[in-house]
Amino acid sequence: MAHTTQHAPQHTAQHAGHHAAPRTHRGMPRLKTTVTAAAAYLIGLFFLFPYLVMVLISLRPQDELRKAEWFPERWDLSAITGFWSGGLADNLVVSLQVAFGSTLLVLLVALPAAYYTSRHHFRGRTFFLLLVLITQMFQPTAMVVGIYREFYQFGLVDSIVALILVNGGFNLAFAVWILNAYFSSIPRELEEAAFIDGNGRLGALFRITLPLAMPGVITALIFTFIAAWNEFVVALTLATSPQNQPLPVALHSYMGQYSVDWQGLFAGSVIATIPVIILFALIERKVVGGLTAGSIK
Structure with missing residues (x-):
């Protein structure tokens, strides 16, 4: 009984010391997290700084553009209101139509092309993918004369359809390649399990493959x-x-030839960045959710 009494405190002390030792290292992960977060914020501010300057110049009156102060003495919203009253709102609508139309066209063509090339090893598959990649090497600037002549023959010059077709064509190669890589990384066994459950090819594509390939x-x-x-x-x-x-x-x-309306130019540039910001805000969570969606039945 005495022997048990003598060793019990020692065992308890060793057991407590074994669990208390890691407490001395808790400060290191917290410090590492703080430093990483601070560095991320600094990098973010570095890239946001030009946009901040753009906003300040758009709100600065014309007579204060040459002053060295960061903030103007008075705020001027005439450039932003002039954007809408000057007719540039119609050009903003044209940009939205071209961007959304080109994106929809690319997805409609790239999704089936990438899915087929990832699931079927047909003759000439490698050559087809290389040919698609080669088209990405051509720049619109080098082909602008031929593009203009082609659309002129079809009567599509000065039309939104022409801009949608051109932007869709020049972005199609990238979409096919990246979607082909995502589809190829998804195991075929998941689709085969969907076939066993009674799904067809389209059902397996929309219920299993596309959610996994959403990123x-x-x-x-x-x-x-x-x-x-x-x-x-x-x-x-x-x-x-x-x-x-x-x-x-x-x-x-x-x-202009001899002057630049910096206030109006920067005000229009600020408004031009808003749709892109809204797009990122809407789909940012879907990128993370698409990493695991559809993998669990």
């Missing part, structure tokens, strides 16, 4: 939308009338 679909969507939204050279060539010009081309009107 790739969202990536292709974002890439195509931003590329079509920012495209300038082809839009400047094909859209000959001011009412059919996308917003990036219409903003060029603020730049």
